[in-house]
Structures are given as C-alpha cells and as structure tokens.
Amino acid sequence: MRSGSRFLISGGDSDKLQVGEFVLAIGNPYGLSHTVTMGIISAVGRANVGIADYEDFIQTDAAINPGNSGGPLVNTRGELIGINTAIFSRSGGYQGIGFAVPSNMARLVMDQLLQKGKVTRGWLGVTIQEITPELSQKFGLKTAKGALIGDVAKGSPAEKAGIKRGDIILEFNGKKVSDVGNLRNMVAQSKVGVQIPLTIMRSGKEYGINVTTSELPKDVSEITPGNVPEDTAPEGLTGLNVMELTREISRQLGLPRDEKGVVVVRVEPGSSVEDAGLRKGDVIQEIDRKKIISLDDYIRIVATIHSGDTVLMFINRDGKKFYVTIKAD
Template structure:
C-alpha cells in the first residue's frame, strides 16, 4: 500500500545528469570511504541487548562495496506485510451495472444500490524489524481495518502478527510476531539529516520484495501537506511506490532514519517526490505504543494560526515571528494560565516558534504535567506565561479517529464543532471524513456536515456522539439531523 497525497504536482523528471553525477561521486569515492558505523540500541530489544552495526571499516571497502553492504544489511531487516479483511460490495441495478454500456448512460455517481455481498480485500505493505524479539514498525494505513496480518520474512518464513498499537495521527503502527533472534535495523538520528545526503529506500513495491532504490534527501521538515495531523516529513527522490509503505529509509551508515509513508503522484506511481516519517518521531511513537498501547501527547488547549505580515501589522508587531492564538479552549491549560485570544507566542520553553506546525509538535512531545514557559506578545508588550501541559484529551484526539463497529454510524470521523462569532461552542459534531463504502456515505453524509441530532436526541459533543453510536444495534436504522451550509436536513441511514 502507499498513501498518495491529494494535491496535484508537476512531474519531476529523473534527469540523466543526476545519474551521471552519482556515478561520478562513486568514482571519486567522496563520503563513503572513511565512514564508520556505530551500534544503536533498539527500543524494542531485550535488556542489555544491542543491535549490530554495519561492518564497514574505515577505508576497508571501495565505495560500491560499502553501498552493497548497507543494502544487504537493510534488506535483512525489512519484511513484507500482507493484510486481509472482509468488505461489503454491491452493484446498482444488479450485475448489469458492471457492463460499460450501462455505466456510459447512468454514470458512476449513482453508487451501489443493488444486493450487497461480502468479498475479501487484500493489501500489501512493508515493515521494519526494530527488535530481535519480533517488534515491527510499519504504517497505520498498512494495517488499518485488517482482520488478519501475515508477516513474510526475507528468508520466506511466515508469521501471523498482532497489532500492539496504532497512531493514525502520524500514520504509524507497531505490530509483533512470535519470533526470536531477528535482525533489527539500528535507529539513526533523523534530526541530523542534511539535504543532499544519499539514502536508500527498502520495501516491497508492487509486491516485489527486497527492492532497494537510491536517492537523496530532497528536503526535511515538510509539513502542512494534509496527509496526517502531525507532519514533519523527510522528502526524498529515492523511488517509492505502492507497497513501499512502512518500509525503511536508511542512511549510508545503514541506520533507519525514516519510514516511507506517502508520495506525490499524478499516476499512482513514482514521480520523484516521496515522503518518509522521521525516525525520531517513529521512535517516540513506538515507545508510547509499547508502554501504553496508545500515544500520549501533550496539550495546552489553544487553536493557533500562522502570523502573516498583514496580521502582524494588525496586532502591532514589527516582524511576523511566532504564531497567533485564535482561540483558547475553556478550562484547558492555556485558559488556566490566562493565555488570551490574540496573543502571539514567539517562544516555547526558550525555543523560538516559527510556525503553527512546529509549536504543535513541541507541545505534543512534552510530557503531560510538565510546566513550560511561553514567551507571548500581548498589546505590543512581551511577557512570559507559565503553562502546565495537560494530556491531549480523548475528545480532541478523536478528531482524527474513526467511529468503529458494525452499526449504521461506523466509518464516520468527527471532531468538536467550531465556535460562533461570540465565542460560544456550536452544538453538534463536525464530520471530518466518511468512509466511501460506509452506510453513512451511501445515505449522503458528507465531510463538512454538522450532525446535530441522532434519533431525535441532541448531540452536544464528540463524547455524546460516541456514546450514542456505541449503543446502536447492528441492524438499527438511524435518523440524523444535519446542517449543511445554510440548510438543515434529515438523513436516514440503514446499516449494511
């Protein structure tokens, strides 16, 4: 599997001179000769156990042999993951809808309306062994919704895998197989990556296991891509295709520095722009999933936005440095610390704040209960505000979660409703996403709808919605009151 970003981008061609430049680099031998490898302990390793380094001694191997050694070591730690699940499918007007003649006249937009049947859906992705006792990191979208997971090792052995935990907000997942003595890939420090470094991508594109491609780090810190909630991507031009998801991006020390997760493509395949989740983020998520079965993040309870030059002028500051507080949530840590709407946060515990994504990452990485100092500009005066970071509450965290189950509301992703102009919270819950094959989607529910009632009972929060959805019986019909734009309508949803 490979997540494809929704944005459209121009195709970036693979230039002949780039290949020539790399070939010339190899001939000169810059960068590889003289490297030494250090062993990095794995988070998932048994106590006292360390992963083995790449056996590349200083000056001992020619550059090409060094690359071969890194590739051999990396491929030994990358696995193939096969998933399967049952899905309900149907065809409008019975089997005749599959005929191109009928599709030509009736179109695709009618959706499935005929008898529904169950079929088994299969998917493939990759994973990285991160401990000798069977822990494997991969992407959440590789295992999401899977009823059965099979891990195929490089030596062709097959194991059933169980999910230890998933984190949709970063698109990461931790799974485990019952095996010992596996070769984990040592962790690298993604914070030290530099643009232009050579990297290798290892995975199973299109089911072609143990595939290795080479490229460079094109950029670091890519965010605001609209792929996941917490984004700090490594951009690379190493060829990444469907099936690479969850595999390894390694540096020339043979260290894991990223987990390939998404691509920009107009064709569904490689176009020179791929994105990997940095290893430092993956390590943090893994540790939390191992310890808690979920990811615990810090939270201060503010809505923030970019401080543009125009907004900076309106708020009386000379430079557009920092982020603007658009809202302060009632009873949250920021509200208790007297932070106000219109404040400009310029530093977080001494670290300069340059954009909203950076601040969100800093807060999320802070352990709940920690007191931090925010440097704030208010009314053209700089002050310091101490805030005790809380834990991201379930309601807020659920903004990127999916309502699960076998009832009529399964497959809906909701978040708290926005505030009105007076600052009061609007009743209901905001629909962020709807599974295309879900009963709600078939009934006409859309992202952007505001659900105000379920079965004639008001919905005031995400918790209300989850509680009501959890009480639904599998075959129970549901009546929703929905506000869409300036119109309010009823939707009747029948379970599959």
C-alpha cells in the first residue's frame, strides 16, 4: 500500500460485539484465495486457550481452516472486527470453533509498532488468582468476580499505590474485572506511566485507588525448589503434616532466608487437603488471615478448626503466592 493511501477496509469496534452477531471470515484456506465463509459470534473474551500469552479471543463458528490466519473477520457492515488466528480441531480442519484477535487489541499493537517500533505492556507488579465460590465466601464477595491479589512485588506500581495482599481488584480503569485473564489483558494494554483508577475490596469494604503502571520487565526469574526433608511433624488438619520453616529448608526451597511459615512434609492421598491441591514443599504462611510465623502458631490456630469448616490458607509454592480453601475433614 502506498504511503498516504487510505485503508482498504474500515475498522469496527470489537468491544461492542455481541454473541449471535453475524460475521464473515475472509482468507486463503488451502490456497483457495478470496474465500469467504459466514457464521456468528459464538463467544467473546475467550481466554485460557493456550495459544498466546495474552488471550481475549473472539470465538466464531465461521469456517476457518489452515490458510485463513491473518485474514479479516468482518461484520455485516464490512467493518474489520477481528484477525483470524487459530482453530480448535482434532483433525486439523474446521470443526466449528475458530478464534480471532479482536480488532481493538490488534490496533493497539499496530499503533505501538508504528510509533515506537516495539510493543510495550503495562505492569502492576502483583500475582493474581481466580475467585472461586469458596474464596468469594471467605472474602465476603456476593459473586465470584474480580482478581485476588496473592502477592505484591517490592517497589512495584502496586506497592507504591498501596495495594496489599488479600485485596480484590473489582474494576480497572472504570471496567469491571470478570476474572484473572480479563485483568491481565487490561493491565497489559494500559498506557505506561498513566494514572489509572481501580476499585478494590479490602476487609469487606470497597475502596477507590489510583495506580500508575510501568513497563513490564523483560526478565522473569523462576525459582526451582530443592528437596524437602522427610521428617514428620505434628498433624493439625487431617491429612496434613508440617514442620517449622528453618533457614536451611528455605535455602533448599529457593526462598528468602527470612521467610516465615510452616512447610508441608506430607499430604495424605485422598484427603481433602490433597483435593484442595496442597503439595509437599508448600509453605503455609496464613490460616484464615492469621499469620503463621512458627509451628506453635500453626498448632494453636488449627486447634480451633472443626470438622466441616472451610479454611482459608495463604500458600507460598516455589516463590509463587496464592490463596486456597480447604474443607476440614
């Protein structure tokens, strides 16, 4: 296309797409150029597909086959609303499930490449996890919506804004947060260095807070755990044995020397603890929002737990921190 020439297709607003809307997929499947197929929008905001780091796909049943990738997905007004990207198929051919990158997401990437020559992603500096029905109950939420903060990186935009572990992000820049993938995409697409309003829940109350995102760091380090001693320890919750987290064990697990808590040394197969996903080597740092500094803290707190109680634990696994709920046997 010559410099200064007009685009051959007008852009639509992919944020306004509705499920059931008719769309057309244009491409070159199997070398058959100028092929047009028709379908509907099957879903929007589709994530966890395993195709890309940041996923917010439009799902369509318009026939997409090898050769369609990179072609336009347009609405009935001829406006570009997506870029055909991939299909879900066991045979390699069309099975009624295709994915397209929303035009608004593609436009952000295009603009950054034209202006800066690279793509920059916004960064908050938090680890987040999904809100399960059990977690929503423990944190006083009416619905399982939002993203739960598991940890806040030191010196990060989130820490500077006053965000804390256990906070739940409900809104980002005026838009409701449905889940972790939704928040991750919004943060990544945010303009670096711009102040953004958030709505968070802390201790059952909603607060407004402003955060200025920075650029996503290039290097992300991963911690490899060592071996956990085979020593047994007093049993608190049924199906779980722990021991105090010493400096030597912290070193073996690749954790900071001053990390506090108790380390899981045994999980009974078939127990509710195993069902909840706890593993040998996990470090328990909180139970029901109470800090676990020593083995004595653990023993004292679990003594108050009764059969049938739902227990909220804060876990450090290989340096990754998150909450988990366990139904006490």
